[in-house]
Amino acid sequence: MQTQLIDACGLHYQSLNAYIRKAAGNGFQHYTLRNVNGQRFIGAGLSRSIRITIHGTPGNNLAAMLDGAHIEVFGNAQDGVGNTMNDGRVIIHGNASDTVGYGMRGGEIYIRGRVGCRVGIHMKAGLEKSPVIVVGGSAGDFLGEYMAGGCIVLLGENLTPAESVGKYIGTGMHGGTIYIRGEVPRDRLSQEVKVEYVRFEEDVKLQECLEPFAKAFAETFRFTEAFSKITPVGHRPFGSLYAH
């Protein structure tokens, strides 16, 4: 398969993305972007069978509303990676910032490094889809806020659970699962979630999430400690708040 090499240096995001959309329409499937420096919306809405490799730092809303394409970043990403993503795969060999996978409906996001706040906010699942976010490093506050479906895994490499995750985990959560390596301090959890401890070897879902992550970064992982498995207490976190 022919790969298009694009030097993104000095290119405006509109020109860059329009070029990719047009070339994709003409049948080009693989792109390697070099010198990417803050261009926003790369890959936005792109569908199946398109592969984009990015060298540099893509701007906000990378892979927003992605619809099946595969995007791999050798570098860090900024805010809104996989915003309202529907399908496909995003691999980031560095860190990403806030609201990774906001309203994500399907597909996978694998981030080797750290992520910011409100990651996986309002992820949902259904229609035979279940999105997955795996983060190798740490995460900021409000992880999995309003989460309604899917799975988030936080490995917190070389960190204690207290260091790897912020406050208010799973605020307003009413579906889906969050796994965090180690025992998460109770005061980090919202009132709407419960926690149990599972071993990696015993949890099939956790293994299914981590296998492609390990493969994406060509690494192997061994875990000695248990994972905190966080799920919602009920489906209606705010059901009793109202008088009729």
Next chain:
Amino acid sequence: MPRSLVPPAFFVERVTTRCIKCGVCVRQCGFSVHAQAEPYGEVVSTEENCVGCQRCVVFCPTRALRIMENVHSVRQHPNWTAGVIHDIQKQAETGGIILGSMGCDKDYPIYFDRLALNASQVTNPAIDPLREPMEVRTYLGSKAPRVEVKRSGVTFRLQKPMPIGIKLETPIMFAAMSFGSISKNVCEALAKAATELGTLFNTGEGGYHADLRKYAANSIVQVASGRFGVDKEYLEVARVIEIKMGQGAKPGIGGHLPGEKMTWEVARTRMIPKGTDAISPAPHHDIYSIEDLKQLIDTLKEVTDYKKPISVKVAAVHNVAAIASGIARAGADIITIDGMKGGTGAAPKVVRNEIGIPIEVAIAAVDQRLREEGIRDEVSLVASGGIRCSADVLKAICLGADAVYIGTAALVALGCHLCGKCYTGKCSWGIATQDEYLSRRVNPELGVKRLVNLVNAWTLEIKEVIGAMGINAIESLRGNRLHLRGIGLNEVELKVLGVKPAGESM
């Protein structure tokens, strides 16, 4: 359980000499007010359950029923009204936030009713719309303030593509009401009626049911903070994409569809578990500024290859003019302003009744501000929230709107009696419910006819009135405040509305 101090809000009066014990009232009531131990047996009524929706009254074959508001449940007092006392009792008993549906029911001045329209007399001719063409068609979208062309020989080429204009055969659209808040039958009636009328309907924020995508050419799809149902196909089938930042009935708070209405079909359309509350966060957590809003507008434009106009809907709040200016500069093509009288399926009553400003002053302030800044043509303005009749449409357009949304009025056309209990999902009129037994009460085909009749009637009235003014195109009325005069308004109100008092000439 101690006895509740909340008295029944309504009395059910049954004329026993007329009642034939047929059981129609038992079957028609979604709130289990009427009950019958056996067929043709005595009918007893649990008045505490009654919401005053009048379904049983309308359907009683012998007119044996009357539902009356229980106004004497407390001693009459100008400050401590029955509503105030009942709310206190409810909260003392439950500790909860009082929930409300439909629009604000507080007695604020209705500026539409304090504005009078103009007509031609002697000095310029009125136009008879029955014999002369009247143009009520309007276009939504940026209006391209300047056109740059390049000439080569005898051919001219546009330097920049023209912005997309969305043609509306009448300036009345159906407001955002989600599948979930209203039944699928009602969604279908609205969608099909919009298609027949050559106008647009709005899916609301609950996704777009697959069965209704055949009406997509007339759809506005919403992208709200919950991002329900938003994928590339959803955006691509739509005529217009609307970012919902706020709603007039509940400015500053998010959406909340109670679990009672979350059937498997609604859950599937929204992609969340069945029976859960569908929660839309108060803000979009990727939008904390105008710059961030621009980013979402740009994202949606990128995803749809710049082929769809983007609307941004905000609630009318105190600073709405500056906000609208920011939205226009962020690249929106349409701005929808939703006034404080706008409806909702569920909102805390305190928010619904106390927050925001009326649409009349909001649209006037926004239109004025955008004109002053020279950017009025870069966006279309849509007014919504409390549009009750053709006169309200005309006055909203005079104050600066390009078109209006009607929500409550459309539901009233389908049978809604404004009982304000949408959040329970028990709607006896089969509108704000997902109950299969109840929702069959709205026949989509008959509903289409009623909606088409309503909008056609308003459109005819609009033509009559603008004809009387001596105007033959709705475009000439837009922002034309010289055709309005205020009655009983103080100087400040007149200034904000940009109109002169009645009696002052041109």
